[in-house]
């Protein structure tokens with residue numbers, strides 16, 4: 001049984017990982033400033049309100065809970081915001097990790113599971129993307145995540161830390177019992193936005209671009225169920241606890257769905273059509289981003305079990321219906 005300090009554990013992926021940790025008997029201690037996370041998503045251990053940019057907040061949490069390992073989800077993730085406010089992203093996403101690494105060193109804690117992203121690749125040369133693809137991120141967000149990966153490599157080389165950088169493709173879905181799910185504000189992700197428009201909880205969805213070089217002209221993404229992601233975090237933590245020094249792995253499914261295919265799945269699951277307006281391409285959207293999973297299979301024994309697109313939407317829909325007060 002491990003005690004794990006989960007930075008950003010009140011957020012979307014972090015809260016699902018906390019649930020998975022608790023389910024196998026570990027204790028997740030959530031450390032979160034609640035700037036975008038939700039106190040109501042912290043159900044499986046204590047909540048420490050603190051900021052990753054504060055050494056004293058972090059030192060207090062390490063002293064009080066003496067964690068065996070750290071998982072880090074506390075970052076700014078909205079790609080468009082990063083383009084407008086790069087300094088805020090660099091301060092939090094990179095500065096915050098530097099402060100965290102200092103606190104880990106003082107506390108003598110080495111294992112760190114870090115949320116990275118397929119955004120580190122930018123426009124890949126080849127899809128599905130392998131971890132050996134050149135990293136040339138095209139957004140501030142992607143560059144901050146890549147900068148942290150480089151920093152972690154440097155520290156792991158001298159034995160300061162042992163780390164896993166998990167490069168998520170499109171995290172989606174919700175806890176199957178509907179108790180936690182995706183609650184971003186603003187919401188920019190496709191599946192919640194499609195469900196919202198289908199349920200008439202907002203206006204029409206904006207569909208960004210139908211002129212990509214793909215099978216139906218819309219972007220293809222690799223949607224992976226958040227509970228499958230959670231399992232990969234547990235496997236990564238176990239490897240690090242057992243002495244592994246460095247893991248870099250893509251987390252997706254290996255195949256993709258286009259925006260229009262997602263809307264068809266929404267209709268299959270909900271019986272509702274998503275009304276949409278076609279808009280121009282969104283800046284920075286690559287045509288196709290899918291993961292080659294060979295490496296994750298090998299190093300983490302990663303096998304997505306809940307990630308077919310309909311299952312993802314069933315779980316997302318259950319959660320959103322509850323939060324939007326829809327009874328049908």
Ligand code: UFG
Pocket residue numbers: 077079117118119141169170171188189190191193194205206207208209218219220221259282285
């Ligand atoms: N899309 C729409 N309308 C919407 C939302 C999205 O048409 O309202 C389209 C996007 O243009 C894109 C696809 O749906 O083609 C998926 O978009 P998401 O915003 O759901 O996901 P992204 O692929 O843009 O984002 C993911 C991660 C980010 C990460 C990014 C890197 O969620 O954290 O990949 O490319 F930075």
